[in-house]
Amino acid sequence: MNMMRVKEIETLPRAGLEAIQLQRLQSLVHRVYETVAPYREKMDAAGVKPGDIQSLADLKKLPFTTKDDLRDNYPFGLFTVPMDDVVRVHASSGTTGKPTVVGYTAGDIEMWASVMARALSMAGVTKGDMIHNAYGYGLFTGGLGAHYGAEYLGATVIPVSGGNTKRQITIMRDFGSTVLLATPSYALNLADAMADVGVSPEELKLRVGIHGAEPWSENMREEVERKLGIRAVDIYGLSEVIGPGVAMECLDTDRGMHILEDHFLPEIVDPDTFEPLPYGEPGELVFTTLTKEAFPIIRYRTKDLSRLIAEPCKCGRTLVRMEKVTGRTDDMLIIRGVNVFPSQVEHVLMGVEGVEPHYQIEVNREGNLDTMDVLVEVSEEVFSDEIKVLENLARKIQVEIKDLLGVTAKVKLVEPRSIKRSEGKAQRVIDNRKL
Amino acid sequence: MRVEQIAVFLENKSGRLAEITEILAENGINIRALSVADTADFGILRLIVNKVDQAQKVLKENGFTVGKTTVIAVEVPDQAGGLAGVLKTVEAEGLNVEYMYAFVNKSGEKAVLIFRFDDMDKAIKLLQEAGLTLLSGEQVCSL
Numbered sequence: 073m074n075m076m077r078v079k080e081i082e083t084l085p086r087a088g089l090e091a092i093q094l095q096r097l098q099s100l101v102h103r104v105y106e107t108v109a110p111y112r113e114k115m116d117a118a119g120v121k122p123g124d125i126q127s128l129a130d131l132k133k134l135p136f137t138t139k140d141d142l143r144d145n146y147p148f149g150l151f152t153v154p155m156d157d158v159v160r161v162h163a164s165s166g167t168t169g170k171p172t173v174v175g176y177t178a179g180d181i182e183m184w185a186s187v188m189a190r191a192l193s194m195a196g197v198t199k200g201d202m203i204h205n206a207y208g209y210g211l212f213t214g215g216l217g218a219h220y221g222a223e224y225l226g227a228t229v230i231p232v233s234g235g236n237t238k239r240q241i242t243i244m245r246d247f248g249s250t251v252l253l254a255t256p257s258y259a260l261n262l263a264d265a266m267a268d269v270g271v272s273p274e275e276l277k278l279r280v281g282i283h284g285a286e287p288w289s290e291n292m293r294e295e296v297e298r299k300l301g302i303r304a305v306d307i308y309g310l311s312e313v314i315g316p317g318v319a320m321e322c323l324d325t326d327r328g329m330h331i332l333e334d335h336f337l338p339e340i341v342d343p344d345t346f347e348p349l350p351y352g353e354p355g356e357l358v359f360t361t362l363t364k365e366a367f368p369i370i371r372y373r374t375k376d377l378s379r380l381i382a383e384p385c386k387c388g389r390t391l392v393r394m395e396k397v398t399g400r401t402d403d404m405l406i407i408r409g410v411n412v413f414p415s416q417v418e419h420v421l422m423g424v425e426g427v428e429p430h431y432q433i434e435v436n437r438e439g440n441l442d443t444m445d446v447l448v449e450v451s452e453e454v455f456s457d458e459i460k461v462l463e464n465l466a467r468k469i470q471v472e473i474k475d476l477l478g479v480t481a482k483v484k485l486v487e488p489r490s491i492k493r494s495e496g497k498a499q500r501v502i503d504n505r506k507l
Numbered sequence: 508m509r510v511e512q513i514a515v516f517l518e519n520k521s522g523r524l525a526e527i528t529e530i531l532a533e534n535g536i537n538i539r540a541l542s543v544a545d546t547a548d549f550g551i552l553r554l555i556v557n558k559v560d561q562a563q564k565v566l567k568e569n570g571f572t573v574g575k576t577t578v579i580a581v582e583v584p585d586q587a588g589g590l591a592g593v594l595k596t597v598e599a600e601g602l603n604v605e606y607m608y609a610f611v612n613k614s615g616e617k618a619v620l621i622f623r624f625d626d627m628d629k630a631i632k633l634l635q636e637a638g639l640t641l642l643s644g645e646q647v648c649s650l
Contacts, residue, residue, distance in 0.1 A: 130602075298529045350590070383553075450516045450549075450571055450572050451572065452573070452574065455514070455516050455572045455574045456514075456551075456574065457512070457514030457551055457553055457574055457576045457606075457623065458551075458605050458606065458623070459544050459551060459606075460605075461545060462516075462549065463546065466548075484548050484549075485516070485518075485548065485549050486518050487516060487517070487523075487570070487571065487572060488570060488571075488572050489570050490518060
């Protein structure tokens with residue numbers, strides 16, 4: 073997609089954009105109904121046929137899709153194309169240990185690269201830039217998603233991924249990185265490590281940082297901007313929808329990220345009644361993918377709380393904006409960019425013989441990195457008079473949490489009944505991060 | 508010849524040890540020997556007391572995680588080389604000491620070494636064959 077065409081699409085009058093959205097939505101609903109049994113069954117149960125979608129307002133007639141639907145159809149049950157046409161899969165953690173699997177055709181990868189490239193453009197990134205991509209490469213969509221977008225734009229991408237912070241600083245300085253893609257906490261970590269090794273921001277050519285994949289506050293933004301001497305902007309995405317590139321802050325906005333609405337149709341619904349809410353009202357963000365081939369999704373409940381901003385943006389784009397995500401409707405935690413559900417920790421503990429599922433997750437931010445402590449009550453069954461037996465137990469739990477969740481947790485053994493129970497129910501999560 | 512020991516799980520927070528000793532005192536339980544093994548995060552209190560079952564019961568009632576294990580009590584003269592002699596006897600046979608602690612009896616002439624070995628039966632056999640004095644629980648408490 074050339075940039076002239078992008079500008080045209082992104083500045084269309086709403087009626088024009090909505091016409092494109094409706095046409096794509098109708099085609100999607102027909103295709104999904106015909107090819108994916110679980111969607112067809114849910115639509116039949118709701119008494120809605122593809123032909124009933126006559127306007128965008130009819131979207132609300134369609135059933136929601138949730139993470140449970142993805143789990144029930146694990147791993148590929150919601151794909152609409154034969155596996156021969158799927159060229160890549162990604163996965164993120166699910167609520168009970170089964171990951172959420174998503175797939176892409178070659179066309180999807182191209183579309184994803186194009187939306188990510190558009191997102192980068194919103195932050196003023198051009199083909200002349202040297203992009204330092206410190207998002208993790210792997211099953212997580214962040215690294216590869218951003219990478220393909222950078223290449224699509226024609227910029228130079230350094231696929232540095234996460235970790236080895238000192239080397240990253242050397243690379244940024246020696247290669248002349250101009251754009252940093254990283255989680256906000258890792259960006260701060262880099263800034264602090266630079267101070268430690270005596271590299272000042274003036275020695276770098278960094279101009280802009282694009283940060284997402286975890287919640288961050290305006291205070292953090294100011295800190296990143298001050299410590300790295302850059303402009304820090306927000307990006308939003310989730311693997312169920314596509315990955316990074318669903319919404320992006322432009323350089324002119326005072327509030328919110330532009331949703332790439334020609335591909336991703338947003339709604340805000342009341343978290344209790346699930347009724348669609350008008351622009352400006354806070355609620356749960358719901359997405360329908362309009363153009364994806366392998367794994368389209370209809371009315372996916374993200375459980376992210378936000379609101380949609382319809383007012384025109386100074387940048388001239390007519391794309392609606394979503395406010396920075398302010399919270400979750402469920403208990404999902406994002407720890408160093410990884411989605412963690414308390415139930416996953418419980419699942420691990422239940423699997424360790426003798427361990428009672430009395431636990432508490434304590435999340436802190438030490439320096440700029442999230443830490444997760446898992447407090448586990450020591451039952452008589454696992455207790456031993458030998459230190460090494462208890463240390464091995466803690467280590468075993470730690471290894472299994474790492475295996476299942478992909479996050480290193482510190483396991484702390486605590487006395488029975490020391491985890492506070494309120495009204496008989498334990499408080500599972502204490503999040504001390506000041507976001 | 509084994510001696511019963513109770514072990515209590517301790518979180519590293521202040522006041523826990525005092526709480527345990529108070530509970531035992533209130534119940535007229537006398538501590539004959541104790542040791543605390545600790546890591547950065549938690550500790551294990553090991554106790555030899557005159558009323559083992561009662562101690563276990565009252566601590567449990569007060570919400571502690573309590574275990575009962577057996578250890579070996581070896582009486583040696585309280586003089587240089589006392590411990591070395593015992594260790595030489597068992598280590599020659601490849602036994603490992605899981606943990607140990609010691610106390611001196613009231614008269615100050617004898618030391619009592621409390622051991623937990625990886626192979627307790629073999630350890631008892633070796634120590635007895637070497638002519639060392641093993642004490643029973645009652646003997647430990649009556650010292």
